[in-house]
Amino acid sequence: MVATGGDHKVTPAELFFDLVFVYAITQVTALMAAAPSPMRVVGAMTVLALLWWCWCCFAWLGNVVRADAGALFAVLVTVMTVVFVVSLAVPEVFADAPGGLSAPLVFVVCYGLVRVLHLASYWISSPGDTALHVTLRRTALLSVLPPLVLLLVGCAYDGTPRLALWLCAVAIDYGGIYVTGASGWRVSSPGHFSERHGLIVIIALGESIVAMGVGVGVFPLTVAVIAACAAGLLLSAGLWALYFRRFGELPEHRLAALEGDERTRFARDVYTFLHLPLVAGVVLTALGMKKVLAQVADTGHYDLAEPLHGTVAWSLTGGVGVFLLGAAAIVLRSSGRRPTALLVGGVLGLAAGPLVAVIPALPALALLAAGVTALVVLDGRGVARAADA
Incomplete structure (x- = not known):
């Protein structure tokens, strides 16, 4: 070897x-x-x-x-x-x-x-x-x-x-x-270690896109289906931007600055443990996205006013909440900074299941995508202020 x-x-x-x-x-x-x-x-x-x-x-x-x-x-x-x-x-x-x-x-x-x-x-x-x-x-x-x-x-x-x-x-x-x-x-190359985990996050996000396609299945292509796909892609893009534009580089820089067992412990905590909630959150959200597309496409059994129900309703926003709380933990462990926007967004995502259950599926997905996009902007401003300070 x-x-x-x-x-x-x-x-x-x-x-x-x-x-x-x-x-x-x-x-x-x-x-x-x-x-x-x-x-x-x-x-x-x-x-x-x-x-x-x-x-x-x-x-x-x-x-x-x-x-x-x-x-x-x-x-x-x-x-x-x-x-x-x-x-x-x-x-x-x-x-x-x-x-x-x-x-x-x-x-x-x-x-x-x-x-x-x-x-x-x-x-x-x-x-x-x-x-x-x-x-x-x-x-x-x-x-x-x-x-x-x-x-x-x-x-x-x-x-x-x-x-x-x-x-x-x-x-x-x-x-x-x-x-x-x-x-x-040992972690010999911090750059390699960070890149490997970034790639698995991309794989999870890619699976969420695949889940939407599977949700559509053999149903006809309609304006509502296209709108749902656009909202789902915007949501995936927002999660991608949070990781790769907002907090993904922070742990890599911290990892490179450490040596020996301290580097190993940091890699264990931030990458092995705290990246799992990121992947799990995307997988949960993919379940909700898949069901949204299935309902929007299957006009024979669902009306466009039909909301998601039960566990699936929670998974749509709850998955995003798990992702955001994992991201907040990574930022806290890497820098000691309290990522207020990520924490608030994570808690709201976990608690929003009952609301999703009373809103039509397509608007619920669109609102979630808009919320994550707004969070990308809001958290970016928080990072900029922290850097200036």
Whole structure:
């Protein structure tokens, strides 16, 4: 394996690796859309957290070892195959279809294989790094093995018991990273690390656009459909602008200024943990956007005055709220600045579900897009004032 340097950039091999996660994120949205309910949303977010861990493992590894050289490329292709199988199982993890293999068991076994491949690749990449090897052993014993046992046990149950066991597994997995500590892990290139996470945000935003297209399906193209697509694209563009024009560069600069374990801890907090709400927020919003397009296009079953209902109504604005609160946490951790506009916008997004449920779907989407656009401008002014001060 070929070690990276401080000027390392994202390789085409890593972009190729990300392709399978485009499908994986799409499957998470499909899992919620098939039977929208609060329990199904929690289950989908649990699945997303496990998929996110698969992606993050190799984002860290690709920062210290070139992904397009030596044995790592073969490992990446293997992991892509395994994650693709994981993605195929996602729609049935909580409602396994009769016949064929057990989808929950396939999901868990393949997830465990990804984690094992990651640890083995890290071990081989640094044969003389004693600190890293100690951390890898702790990670395997505290953050990989116990969650895998809970995930496997969960496969023997249905419904709420399975979800409860899987939630416990995710909590132990994520919490175990703090127990094992930062010693041994490294971020060789802050630019590469930041770019990798920026690309996964783009993938999530791209999935929201795909969800709109899927929502339209085979329905006729109408003026209302075009208007809904325009509003959805404006909303996605607003979230893109918030990340790439307002706060996305801030953590990269902070990461570059740190060294050693401080850099590792910051990368863990801001990128591994706090970027997950950004992706989760976009996925939740994509569910709402998909349903808006479906209702607007399906004039045989819905009137244009029909609002979204229940969980889907909350997901449209609630997803944006999750995204904004994640963004606020990133700004706070990176600079210590209180991002008031992001915090207020996040809380309003989480609380706006009942309002969405009484407003026609298309106007609700348009108002949300306008609100996010206004927030981009408002937060930009706040950043400018902070810089002048």
